[in-house]
Amino acid sequence: MDYKEIIKDYLIKNIMGGDGIDINDDTELILNNLIDSLSVVRLLVFLEDTFDISLDDQLDLANFSSLNNIYAMIQRKKEAV
Amino acid sequence: MDFDLTKNQKLYRDGIIQFCKSLLQKYDFNGDFNRKIWREFADFGLLGLSIDSKYGGLGEDYLTSIIAMEALGYAFKDNGFVFAISNHLWVCQNLIYKYGNENLKDKYIKDMISGELIGAYALTECNAGSDSFSIKTTARKDNNTYILNGSKMFISNGPIADVFIIIAVTDAKSKIGGLTAFVVEKSFKGLKIGNEILKMGLHSCPMCEIILDNCEVPCENVLGGVGFGSNLINLALEWERSFEFASHIGVMERLMEECIVYSNQRVQFGKKIKEFQSVSNKIADMKVSIELSKLLLYKIGWMKDRNKRAFLESSILKLFVSENYVKTALDALQIHGAYGYSKEFKLEEELRDSIASTIYSGTSEIQRNIIFSMLET
Numbered sequence: 001m002d003y004k005e006i007i008k009d010y011l012i013k014n015i016m017g018g019d020g021i022d023i024n025d026d027t028e029l030i031l032n033n034l035i036d037s038l039s040v041v042r043l044l045v046f047l048e049d050t051f052d053i054s055l056d057d058q059l060d061l062a063n064f065s066s067l068n069n070i071y072a073m074i075q076r077k078k079e080a081v
Numbered sequence: 082m083d084f085d086l087t088k089n090q091k092l093y094r095d096g097i098i099q100f101c102k103s104l105l106q107k108y109d110f111n112g113d114f115n116r117k118i119w120r121e122f123a124d125f126g127l128l129g130l131s132i133d134s135k136y137g138g139l140g141e142d143y144l145t146s147i148i149a150m151e152a153l154g155y156a157f158k159d160n161g162f163v164f165a166i167s168n169h170l171w172v173c174q175n176l177i178y179k180y181g182n183e184n185l186k187d188k189y190i191k192d193m194i195s196g197e198l199i200g201a202y203a204l205t206e207c208n209a210g211s212d213s214f215s216i217k218t219t220a221r222k223d224n225n226t227y228i229l230n231g232s233k234m235f236i237s238n239g240p241i242a243d244v245f246i247i248i249a250v251t252d253a254k255s256k257i258g259g260l261t262a263f264v265v266e267k268s269f270k271g272l273k274i275g276n277e278i279l280k281m282g283l284h285s286c287p288m289c290e291i292i293l294d295n296c297e298v299p300c301e302n303v304l305g306g307v308g309f310g311s312n313l314i315n316l317a318l319e320w321e322r323s324f325e326f327a328s329h330i331g332v333m334e335r336l337m338e339e340c341i342v343y344s345n346q347r348v349q350f351g352k353k354i355k356e357f358q359s360v361s362n363k364i365a366d367m368k369v370s371i372e373l374s375k376l377l378l379y380k381i382g383w384m385k386d387r388n389k390r391a392f393l394e395s396s397i398l399k400l401f402v403s404e405n406y407v408k409t410a411l412d413a414l415q416i417h418g419a420y421g422y423s424k425e426f427k428l429e430e431e432l433r434d435s436i437a438s439t440i441y442s443g444t445s446e447i448q449r450n451i452i453f454s455m456l457e458t
């Protein structure tokens with residue numbers, strides 16, 4: 001599984017409740033109420049643990065607003081390491 | 082893993098205990114907040130322990146700060162005052178230090194360390210506690226300022242604070258992206274301090290309502306960016322639930338020691354009461370909860386020094402410490418019998434102070450909800 005698939009899988013299974021739900025790369029997660037405040041924290045913990053990075057300097061919510069933006073943030077951090 | 086404290090950490094711990102003892106002899110304590118004592122702690126360096134020397138701090142790591150807070154709770158027998166310091170440090174000063182821009186840090190941190198400015202955190206409203214998305218306070222942009230309207234409830238340090246971090250709605254349509262944090266000075270036009278709210282304990286940490294009536298806040302006082310409020314709330318909770326509760330572990334240790342002393346002195350039926358298992362078991366339980374609390378607390382300090390997220394760990398710590406803090410205070414009172422119930426021994430005060438810990442920073446019920454939600458079930 002590539003990074004984006006790993007993130008998508010976590011979002012669907014652990015944040016959005018699992019089967020029957022799908023999102024595309026640009027689905028607005030925040031505006032569509034698909035993730036709440038606590039979910040952002042859970043996602044943050046998951047991303048930092050899974051990709052072994054710190055996202056302290058990436059906490060702007062825009063970075064969590066879609067799968068593409070989350071993926072782009074991870075890419076930026078991985079490339080910076 | 083290294084469980085030994087460093088020489089430096091031991092020096093801080095012992096130094097704070099000695100300093101607190103000297104303050105307890107120097108001042109009278111009547112439940113009122115005393116700004117002179119605040120300045121004494123500032124001069125001692127406690128208010129800048131984990132802040133970089135660039136801003137006037139001592140630049141120590143977070144684990145050292147945690148040990149310092151634990152020593153403070155242990156030695157300074159005014160739990161309200163310790164709570165006022167904790168609020169100032171962890172949900173105001175530290176948030177500006179960690180998430181503020183250079184301009185905000187230059188403007189406030191130095192004076193917060195020197196004791197010139199006292200900080201408070203204003204999230205809660207009449208109908209918005211842990212449900213922070215029910216916040217009604219609004220912030221409307223008007224050229225170079227934001228105009229804040231609404232009111233904040235149960236604000237610890239409210240009557241004594243000079244600087245507030247206030248969370249308001251900047252975009253009602255944007256869900257969690259619609260909250261923004263502002264650094265607001267008491268002197269800003271439109272900020273009013275409400276009457277003090279009387280409560281059952283923690284008297285020297287006064288609490289009140291804050292009213293924002295067309296309060297004008299310069300745009301440069303936005304903390305962490307527009308829309309960052311939701312994230313800031315969660316980050317603040319993490320600091321609050323771990324670092325503020327370090328002092329409670331110190332209080333638990335003090336209460337346990339008082340029980341050991343008393344149970345060695347008090348004789349009933351011809352023997353010291355510590356020889357009754359119903360007494361000694363209570364003290365043993367205190368020790369168990371103190372040691373387990375410390376293990377998790379120090380782990381969180383270690384995690385924060387490595388920039389790791391401790392959201393789950395801080396909720397577990399908050400829940401465990403607060404419930405055992407209340408139990409320890411209740412058992413200490415029970416061990417002291419009628420003396421414990423009397424005002425003179427101040428154990429009833431300790432119990433009243435402890436009860437707040439299961440309520441602020443999210444109730445025990447909320448912590449259990451969070452802990453379960455963080456599990457991948």
